Amino acid sequence: xxxxxxxxxxxxxxxxxxxxxxxxxxxxxxxxxxxxxxxxxxxxxxxxxxxxxxxxxxxxxxxxxxxxxxxxxxxxxxxxxxxxxxxxxxxxxxxxxxxxxxxxxxxxxxxxxxxxxxxxxxxxxxxxxxxxxxxxxxxxxxxxxxxxxxxxxxxxxxxxxxxxxxxxxxxxxxxxxxxxxxxxxxxxxxxxxxxxxxxxxxxxxxxxxxxxxxxxxxxxxx
Amino acid sequence: xxxxxxxxxxxxxxxxxxxxxxxxxxxxxxxxxxxxxxxxxxxxxxxxxxxxxxxxxxxxxxxxxxxxxxxxxxxxxxxxxxxxxxxxxxxxxxxxxxxxxxxxxxxxxxxxxxxxxxxxxxxxxxxxxxxxxxxxxxxxxxxxxxxxxxxxxxxxxxxxxxxxxxxxxxxxxxxxxxxxxxxxxxxxxxxxxxxxxxxxxxxxxxxxxxxxxxxxxxxxxxxxxxxxxxxxxxxxxxxxxxxxxxxxxxxxxxxxxxxxxxxxxxxxxxxxxxxxxxxxxxxxxxxxxxxxxx
Numbered sequence: 001x002x003x004x005x006x007x008x009x010x011x012x013x014x015x016x017x018x019x020x021x022x023x024x025x026x027x028x029x030x031x032x033x034x035x036x037x038x039x040x041x042x043x044x045x046x047x048x049x050x051x052x053x054x055x056x057x058x059x060x061x062x063x064x065x066x067x068x069x070x071x072x073x074x075x076x077x078x079x080x081x082x083x084x085x086x087x088x089x090x091x092x093x094x095x096x097x098x099x100x101x102x103x104x105x106x107x108x109x110x111x112x113x114x115x116x117x118x119x120x121x122x123x124x125x126x127x128x129x130x131x132x133x134x135x136x137x138x139x140x141x142x143x144x145x146x147x148x149x150x151x152x153x154x155x156x157x158x159x160x161x162x163x164x165x166x167x168x169x170x171x172x173x174x175x176x177x178x179x180x181x182x183x184x185x186x187x188x189x190x191x192x193x194x195x196x197x198x199x200x201x202x203x204x205x206x207x208x209x210x211x212x213x214x215x216x217x218x219x220x221x222x
Numbered sequence: 223x224x225x226x227x228x229x230x231x232x233x234x235x236x237x238x239x240x241x242x243x244x245x246x247x248x249x250x251x252x253x254x255x256x257x258x259x260x261x262x263x264x265x266x267x268x269x270x271x272x273x274x275x276x277x278x279x280x281x282x283x284x285x286x287x288x289x290x291x292x293x294x295x296x297x298x299x300x301x302x303x304x305x306x307x308x309x310x311x312x313x314x315x316x317x318x319x320x321x322x323x324x325x326x327x328x329x330x331x332x333x334x335x336x337x338x339x340x341x342x343x344x345x346x347x348x349x350x351x352x353x354x355x356x357x358x359x360x361x362x363x364x365x366x367x368x369x370x371x372x373x374x375x376x377x378x379x380x381x382x383x384x385x386x387x388x389x390x391x392x393x394x395x396x397x398x399x400x401x402x403x404x405x406x407x408x409x410x411x412x413x414x415x416x417x418x419x420x421x422x423x424x425x426x427x428x429x430x431x432x433x434x435x436x437x438x439x440x441x442x443x444x445x446x447x448x449x450x451x452x453x454x455x456x457x458x459x460x461x462x463x464x465x466x467x468x469x470x471x472x473x474x475x476x477x478x479x480x481x482x483x484x485x486x487x488x489x490x491x492x493x494x495x496x497x498x499x500x501x502x503x504x505x506x507x508x509x510x511x512x513x514x515x516x
Binding site for chain 2: 004
């Protein structure tokens with residue numbers, strides 16, 4: 001059984017009113033931003049189910065935008081985020097949808113900028129979140145760990161090369177999720193690590209043949 | 223101490239074997255989990271405590287309404303009432319109720335609070351902890367010990383049931399917060415670990431079945447007032463436990479009952495605002511007004 005931390009319970013220090021609908025939204029935005037790698041030029045937020053129905057009253061829209069702008073859960077500017085100069089620098093819109101196949105508190109981020117990227121996630125309660133998909137690849141990111149996400153062409157030995165490089169740096173892999181669309185097609189690796197990867201390791205990973213995308217997703221401060 | 227503790231019986235056993243308090247075991251565990259030391263863990267708890275106190279102070283001074291315009295001015299009313307005459311139950315009662323409303327109202331106006339365990343139940347532990355500490359002049363170190371104890375309780379409950387209204391109703395939010403608060407209080411009052419765990423069991427037994435039926439889906443009605451009610455309620459659990467009153471049903475079994483009750487509770491009463499208070503005639507009017515605003 002997973003040992004829960006004291007700070008799963010007496011945290012986060014956050015802007016109210018809801019851990020799932022406000023703090024969770026900020027965290028999802030922050031993780032999506034980390035995965036995208038920079039501030040996007042344009043973002044469409046698709047809010048589903050409870051996020052769509054009660055989101056505005058909980059400041060879910062404000063929280064999602066704050067996260068994408070790199071503003072943390074305890075920043076009192078979230079309340080007036082739509083009036084901040086940072087918000088004027090990007091184009092954004094919100095869509096409110098119903099889809100009972102999705103989690104009650106689900107969101108899609110559609111980022112546009114240097115590239116287009118779709119990231120989906122859920123707010124699963126008490127401020128805990130999961131990023132579940134990146135460009136239709138199933139992933140599992142919670143922000144509790146420093147993680148690395150890799151998208152590559154499914155081929156013998158890629159997972160072993162990746163884990164070898166990480167192991168050589170003396171970094172322990174806490175969890176590992178792999179997924180592929182079909183044999184020999186695109187596949188994804190999602191690793192939770194006990195410490196951060198530095199820039200040079202990420203560059204080393206990028207040099208492995210048939211790897212399209214490597215993202216180090218920094219752990220969120222809670 | 224490197225053993226993970228997932229039940230109250232395990233907690234009592236390990237505390238007894240090592241002659242340690244709950245907070246000592248938990249801060250050691252936390253340091254291990256986070257790859258840090260006990261001083262760092264305590265520093266983080268100290269910052270959390272400071273944020274709780276800031277929220278109380280900010281909330282006491284404000285009567286700004288929430289986005290929905292439904293709530294936000296009750297704490298001021300309560301302070302006015304106590305200016306005219308003392309509470310029937312004395313100054314501790316006054317402090318707890320005003321601090322609770324101050325914190326939860328700060329939450330609904332998008333102010334800074336500490337989720338404990340959730341934002342909707344953020345006022346219960348701080349109001350009781352800060353009020354008793356002021357009243358009895360409790361040292362900051364002892365307050366940190368109490369807050370770690372409260373966190374440990376939430377963490378053990380969370381092993382069996384997710385602390386979210388959507389999973390187990392308000393049992394898992396304000397209900398668990400009241401058990402955490404009762405535990406913190408027993409720690410401050412110098413009770414034994416066994417008494418602390420009985421306080422948890424006593425508190426949890428009496429919130430079984432508590433639903434989550436917020437009006438218009440917002441953390442406002444009935445959440446605001448419920449925080450004040452359950453803060454006071456948690457004092458009863460601590461007082462009984464300090465007197466040696468024991469829960470006939472052990473804490474772990476009460477948690478099982480809570481989890482089962484949560485499973486059996488209709489999804490309509492679990493944070494979906496499809497029944498209960500949320501579907502009363504007046505609630506529907508409020509909902510129309512609030513949602514119409516956007």
